Amino acid sequence: MNPLSNRRRPSYIRTLFLLLSLSTAVATAQDGAVGGEQLFSNARLIIGDGQLIERGSLLLRGDVILAVGPEAEALASEDAQRHDLGGQTVMPALVNTHAHLGWEAYGDWGSQHFTDANLIDHLYRHAYYGVGTIISTGSDKEDVARRVKLEQQRGNIGGARYHLSPGMGSPGGGPNPRFTDDPDYWGVHPVADPEQAVRTVQELAAQGYGIAKIWVDSRDERRGAQVKLAPEIYRAVLGTALNYDMRIIAHATTLTDHKALVGVGARRFIHMPYDTAVDQEYLDMVRRNNVYIVPTLGMITKREPYYVPAFRDPFFYDQVSPDVLESLNSGYQPPGEQSAAAATRSAMLAENLRMLKEHIILGTDAGAVGDFFGYADHVELALFVRMGMTPMEAIVASTSRAATAFGLNEVGTLAAGKAADFVVLDANPLDDIANTRQIDEVYIRGQRVDREDLRNNWTQD
Numbered sequence: 001m002n003p004l005s006n007r008r009r010p011s012y013i014r015t016l017f018l019l020l021s022l023s024t025a026v027a028t029a030q031d032g033a034v035g036g037e038q039l040f041s042n043a044r045l046i047i048g049d050g051q052l053i054e055r056g057s058l059l060l061r062g063d064v065i066l067a068v069g070p071e072a073e074a075l076a077s078e079d080a081q082r083h084d085l086g087g088q089t090v091m092p093a094l095v096n097t098h099a100h101l102g103w104e105a106y107g108d109w110g111s112q113h114f115t116d117a118n119l120i121d122h123l124y125r126h127a128y129y130g131v132g133t134i135i136s137t138g139s140d141k142e143d144v145a146r147r148v149k150l151e152q153q154r155g156n157i158g159g160a161r162y163h164l165s166p167g168m169g170s171p172g173g174g175p176n177p178r179f180t181d182d183p184d185y186w187g188v189h190p191v192a193d194p195e196q197a198v199r200t201v202q203e204l205a206a207q208g209y210g211i212a213k214i215w216v217d218s219r220d221e222r223r224g225a226q227v228k229l230a231p232e233i234y235r236a237v238l239g240t241a242l243n244y245d246m247r248i249i250a251h252a253t254t255l256t257d258h259k260a261l262v263g264v265g266a267r268r269f270i271h272m273p274y275d276t277a278v279d280q281e282y283l284d285m286v287r288r289n290n291v292y293i294v295p296t297l298g299m300i301t302k303r304e305p306y307y308v309p310a311f312r313d314p315f316f317y318d319q320v321s322p323d324v325l326e327s328l329n330s331g332y333q334p335p336g337e338q339s340a341a342a343a344t345r346s347a348m349l350a351e352n353l354r355m356l357k358e359h360i361i362l363g364t365d366a367g368a369v370g371d372f373f374g375y376a377d378h379v380e381l382a383l384f385v386r387m388g389m390t391p392m393e394a395i396v397a398s399t400s401r402a403a404t405a406f407g408l409n410e411v412g413t414l415a416a417g418k419a420a421d422f423v424v425l426d427a428n429p430l431d432d433i434a435n436t437r438q439i440d441e442v443y444i445r446g447q448r449v450d451r452e453d454l455r456n457n458w459t460q461d
């Protein structure tokens, strides 16, 4: 259960104020150098694909990167706006492939919060923490979401780039009971048989969706509520999606389901096998088929060794009021009081992650399980490293590989022709992954995010 449920609803006035100030922030940013050239020099450049340039420059024009590296300086026009970064580190903005926008209201949670204003707020929360692209997976109210996405494409809304992935599932099934038990929940696109699966994928493709989600999970079958999606149905989804260049991401948490899904064409997973250690057969399948896996370590509970207590972390305080913060520590078991079973499970998860590390991509599940937008991404990065990845591997998983997994080719690396989405850091995350938190500035679409203004809005009572 979310510790924040039913605590406090943001008032109409607070929401209105936030919206007004957000539009001011956008307008201010757009008064700047839109269309003009900007040169960021004297920086350590983490490219996002594993390359590092110890000292170089980044040249932008408008929202696009023109050049990266030592030559960017020479290519800059005379009237380029110049920023000497004095040795700071620049890395691509993060790409988060698994979150649930719209339901969290920071004091309350539910479908009633899925409004334009709340969705926009969540895009800005991600941007604040250096997340430039967000895929919201299967729980969005599509009419509201499409409207907000369109406004963002028009340039009227900033924040992280918003990608929608409609959800398909067994009738009455789909996401976890927190969502499905909500009396006003709009449900998933039901796929009861292979024919309906084919039709649904065709309809979603016709509406322009390039990403969609399926749930293959029996968690609620035990409660009599949800029948696990049958293999002939998900095979129909995956096969049809191929014809429309639609990328399907499958929610599955067991090794058996992962193998069955890869066997019929699944290439992207939300969740890694949590039930058992991965075996050689699975690893071979994953490598042969270039499968992408979102481990979603954010689901680690407050009783396990890898849990990161957000309520003790000043980096988290930026986006919550003191009363929300206070409510968060219930149920926390500090390391000394944890069970042996929890330790065994954590060790197994860490070993699975290490075995799969060349296939791992960033996703937080934030907005569904009581984790918080943007902040959760830095927790995930830290867990990647604690579980055995190098900081560079963790950054690649969270930038270029996450983008490639979904064909989001404009983001994820610092390279000529790519989107000008990047983070300026005061310390080098290759020395310590916690340095991704040392954010000086965030730029999305070549525009500086007004973090101070956002922080002031979120932390007031």
Ligand SMILES: [Zn+2]
Pocket: 098, 099, 100, 137, 270, 365, 368
């Ligand atoms: Zn999720």
